[in-house]
Amino acid sequence: MTAAGRRELRRWLAVAPRPRGKDETLVRVAFLDAMAPAERRAALLGHERALGEEARRLRSAPAAGGFRERARRAVLEKLETERRWLRGITAEPAEAGAPASPVWKKK
Numbered sequence: 001m002t003a004a005g006r007r008e009l010r011r012w013l014a015v016a017p018r019p020r021g022k023d024e025t026l027v028r029v030a031f032l033d034a035m036a037p038a039e040r041r042a043a044l045l046g047h048e049r050a051l052g053e054e055a056r057r058l059r060s061a062p063a064a065g066g067f068r069e070r071a072r073r074a075v076l077e078k079l080e081t082e083r084r085w086l087r088g089i090t091a092e093p094a095e096a097g098a099p100a101s102p103v104w105k106k107k
Contacts, residue, residue, distance in 0.1 A: 025082060029089065041090055048086040055079045 001009070025047065032040045058076055063069050 025086075044086050044090040048083050048090065051079050051083045051086070055083070 028043070028047070032043065035043065055076055058072055058079075061072070064072055
């Protein structure tokens with residue numbers, strides 16, 4: 001890495017990150033009412049499985065050490081938290097996710 005690159009890296013690290021934009025998982029969950037209950041359940045289970053696969057991949061990777069290892073552990077915690085949340089939604093009765101009034105009108 002060049003001296004200029006190291007300066008830029010330190011500058012970038014010193015600036016607080018902006019809050020994330022849209023969370024794709026939350027956006028998808030917000031629109032699950034567009035699906036039939038069985039489709040919703042399959043979508044939620046598929047997403048939870050994908051998160052589990054990513055967590056297993058990260059756990060099987062060699063420990064990075066230092067702050068990289070701390071970052072990896074933080075990602076694992078986020079993945080597991082999201083998995084628990086998705087499992088909770090999946091376990092709710094199908095009617096629990098239904099809107100009080102239709103979001104759209106069928107033709």
